[in-house]
Amino acid sequence: MVRSMLSVEPGTITVTGLDKSFGQHPVLRGIDLHVAPRTVVALLGPSGCGKTTLLRTIAGLERPDHGSIEVSGGVVVGPSAWVAPERRRIGMVFQDWALFPHLDVAGNVGYGLPRKQRTAERIEAALEIVDLGGLAKRMPGTLSGGQQQRVALARAIAPGPSVLLLDEPFSNLDSSLRVQVRSEIHQLLVEVGVTTVFVTHDQDEAFVLGDEVAVMFEGQIVQIAKPADLYAHPATPWVAGFVGDANLLDGSADGDVARTAIGAVPLLTATHGAVTVLLRPEELRLTPGGDTIVELIEYYGHDTIYLVQLAMGPLVRVRVGGAPQHRRGDLVTVAYAGPPTVWYPERGVETRGPRLSP
Numbered sequence: 001m002v003r004s005m006l007s008v009e010p011g012t013i014t015v016t017g018l019d020k021s022f023g024q025h026p027v028l029r030g031i032d033l034h035v036a037p038r039t040v041v042a043l044l045g046p047s048g049c050g051k052t053t054l055l056r057t058i059a060g061l062e063r064p065d066h067g068s069i070e071v072s073g074g075v076v077v078g079p080s081a082w083v084a085p086e087r088r089r090i091g092m093v094f095q096d097w098a099l100f101p102h103l104d105v106a107g108n109v110g111y112g113l114p115r116k117q118r119t120a121e122r123i124e125a126a127l128e129i130v131d132l133g134g135l136a137k138r139m140p141g142t143l144s145g146g147q148q149q150r151v152a153l154a155r156a157i158a159p160g161p162s163v164l165l166l167d168e169p170f171s172n173l174d175s176s177l178r179v180q181v182r183s184e185i186h187q188l189l190v191e192v193g194v195t196t197v198f199v200t201h202d203q204d205e206a207f208v209l210g211d212e213v214a215v216m217f218e219g220q221i222v223q224i225a226k227p228a229d230l231y232a233h234p235a236t237p238w239v240a241g242f243v244g245d246a247n248l249l250d251g252s253a254d255g256d257v258a259r260t261a262i263g264a265v266p267l268l269t270a271t272h273g274a275v276t277v278l279l280r281p282e283e284l285r286l287t288p289g290g291d292t293i294v295e296l297i298e299y300y301g302h303d304t305i306y307l308v309q310l311a312m313g314p315l316v317r318v319r320v321g322g323a324p325q326h327r328r329g330d331l332v333t334v335a336y337a338g339p340p341t342v343w344y345p346e347r348g349v350e351t352r353g354p355r356l357s358p
């Protein structure tokens with residue numbers, strides 16, 4: 001009943017042609033991004049690629065040099081438009097949560113509300129949404145890391161924003177708590193159905209929480225896709241390696257098959273000539289005997305990674321479920337057992353930065 005006091009109307013975000021430099025240093029370069037209602041988009045990229053700057057620009061904490069931003073159909077940034085951050089109906093949760101230690105939970109949640117709306121009922125409604133009903137009088141220091149994170153979320157949700165922006169929301173938590181809090185927040189975002197953009201450099205986090213993942217590199221969005229599409233069809237060799245373990249093997253294509261050092265590999269699209277193909281470690285199989293040597297074994301409990309040296313090729317990573325079935329020094333054969341895979345023009349496969357797909 002209390003919850004119904006607080007309605008979260010899921011909004012949209014449309015970013016077009018956004019450029020931003022700090023001094024001579026371009027940080028955002030021609031960013032286009034559309035976030036549909038109730039969608040969670042993860043901005044994933046290495047440190048310094050501009051993720052936080054993009055989030056802060058959407059929030060109105062940075063002014064872009066060019067480009068426009070619409071929130072729920074209204075232009076908040078444009079050639080002749082500038083809507084102040086507090087009028088954008090955006091909730092933001094920062095990396096460090098930024099709770100005031102001297103204010104109780106209610107004081108922290110109420111802080112973001114205009115005075116007239118700062119009622120106990122409204123604060124309780126926000127706390128109920130994040131499953132912290134009844135904790136209004138507690139001080140932040142007496143709460144667990146996960147609870148503090150949810151207070152920060154309640155504060156962002158309390159004014160009824162149309163979109164939520166989260167900057168590295170789990171980076172303050174140690175690794176065991178991180179997984180638990182991530183699941184809790186995931187459940188909350190699904191329940192509340194609020195349109196969300198969050199920043200992370202952690203692929204697991206992006207894949208678990210994101211309906212879509214936008215991969216950024218040096219101020220650009222290199223690819224945006226649903227996690228499973230991104231993993232199976234990365235646009236560049238660099239993206240392939242950034243979103244998971246990737247073997248990139250040279251071969252020679254003849255239609256929809258490439259001949260490689262491990263044999264025939266089916267291709268997603270037909271081509272001819274020199275190519276580099278993507279082989280995910282879990283799509284490879286090992287059988288005893290052959291001329292490939294097991295160099296290293298890493299056992300993870302649920303599966304085992306083998307690093308194997310091909311007789312006529314590079315080291316390859318192979319992931320097999322369960323406990324190790326081979327030993328170091330064993331001779332084996334590797335074969336590809338996965339679906340048709342993506343290919344890139346051979347050589348100069350650039351794994352350090354993006355290069356656009358063929």
Ligand code: ATP
Nearest residue numbers: 022027045046047048049050051052053054199201
């Ligand atoms: P991280 O994951 O490390 O937080 P990020 O992808 O979020 O990185 P940003 O924080 O957006 O990256 O920073 C992008 C670049 O812009 C970096 O080189 C950073 O040093 C620079 N930068 C960010 N804010 C400013 C600022 N206010 N003044 C000058 N340079 C800045």
